[in-house]
Amino acid sequence: MRAIRPGCCVLGVAALSMGVAHSETLPPDLREGRAVYEKWCAPCHDPGIEHPGTHALMTKYSGSPRASGIITEWKDLTPQYIRFMVRHGMSVMPHFRKTEITDSQLDALARYLSRMRPPVAP
């Protein structure tokens, strides 16, 4: 008999990050954000038109620097914009509650998704 009885398998973002290969090459301060992305954003926003968020953004931003529709590659995302989108949603994307993505996880996500932004000149 093969039965798994873990007692308490508490599912959390930190645990999920272990399975994310990309996170291994990321600086430590971006790994939690990447894990939040993988859990909550990737099913709609990973590359490919089979991801409805990516397909919608490809369509919306056709011909612009955002034309790939792939938010992890965009270079103009600010932390404020990410926080706003997660808490307000857009079109068929709903907003996310703090029991889903806590404020600190959202900060980590915002840092991760805005990492491609060029540094602002002093």
Add this chain to the structure above:
Amino acid sequence: MRVPPGVSAAAYAKALTEFEQVVGKEWVFTTDEDLDLYRDAYSPFLNEPEERIASGALAPSSTEQVQQIVRIANKYRIPLYTISTGKNLGYGGSAPAYSGSVVLDLKRMNRILEVNEQNAYALVEPGVSYFDLYKYIQENKLKVWIDCPDPGWGSVVGNALDRGGGYTTANYRNHFDSHCGMEIVLPDGELLRTGMGAIPNSKTWQQYKSGCGPWIDGIFSQSNYGIVTKMGFWLMPEPEAYLRCTVSVPRYQDLIPLIEILNYVENSRISAGFPDIESPLLGYPPIGQLQLWIEKGPPRMSEEHVRLLKGARVGYSAELEAHGLRAGIPYWRLWLSFHGPQEVIAAQWQATQRLFARIAGAKFEVRDTVRFPLDPAKVTDYHEPELGVPSLRVFSIGARTPWNPTPSKGHMWFSPIIPRSGEAIIEANKVFSEAASSLGMPLFNSFTLPACFWERCFIFILATPVTEDPQTNRRYREGFKKLIAVGGAHGWGEYRTAPVFQQTVMDVYSYNNHSLQRFHATLKDAIDPNGILSAGRYAIWPKHLREQKS
């Protein structure tokens, strides 16, 4: 600060202090900013005064905390509204049915308590999503499948309690039917376990559903008699192989024997996979390929074909049928799937062909043979939930694509249960297309084919968009209610609906002067005399609110 209806600000303040002592200040939400996150993202009342909103939200992490919250709510008469993952989009989302209730958000109760591979079952808490359970099974290399609906972030418990459906085999697609055992916090804070779970130290809670004596699990679905804090589910052993085949038939009237034979084939378990009906001639996709049509655009049709389609009535014209026969385009195509050892499913497919061969001109094709485990890179070639794989791909419906430049804000599902017959499909199309047309509802292109989630009935599913324009939403809401009544007049009722429409739907279930609704009220008064749990859910109101309404 918002205050629930019927509660004084002082009493609410005391209750909040006690709630904070139970769950911690961090998990009691009272600011507008936090409570706006409990709005229904797809509310048909978007930005209108009637939109249902929360006065507060509490997020416990254990059954014991739920018990304490319920006792405090009784003390101060605080109306609570329970959600699990809060992702029941199209059916109310995370907003309360009774506006101003305090949402009891169970998302933090996300423990997978057991997955048993040998006897294929699981025991989970309400915050566990299909993604969570699938990931757990994959990481532990367990040879079992889940059955999931299209949106994978939904709660395994919540979807079953709202009586949702999925896409694998007939034994598992009805998520409430495939549950086995519940743990429930009753409105007075008492803890109850159903089925074999009522035996202390039970060895078979997830193995035998009904225990002994009245089987009461059903009253905790689509209701407000308790808070389910644990629920067991039967899982499907991973099949060795999967065979997907089609039966295509050429004529309009072939729909009738096609469904008759499907019923025999499915009810006999010759084919147990999700049956999916398509009309190549009418340009109506099978559900399993809807996402491909949305992602890549629908297949091109000749100008002649498009012209003939416009002239069809209830999906038929003699010219259109003749065109299909000339061009070799089937009127109907039934997708069937088989799961099991290869030699078994090959024999099942052989028997299936023999049975359908009595329809003149029937053509048979094998579309796919899959051996498991499936290469993960190939999963997106399929409608993932048919292979027990959760996804969010369904959100392409209504989202922006090159073929849909104006995305919607959400949708509400009109979904009456109709009989499993070709005649019923045709009648429902006639009735609802005429009604929708007269109501200005954007529901129909030419013909709609039903979903075969469950045995012995069809669900006739139509999506109605939610827009940013209140006037349009108002028109759609009123039309939606009239469609519910039209369905009721024909003996058809919704299987599930959003809180906005629950009273209208339950009014259709009116046999013997609404004896069912009256019984629900009797139960409510007996089980929850203070009326603190999820008032209004599926039109079950506590006594004091029934009196206010009358």
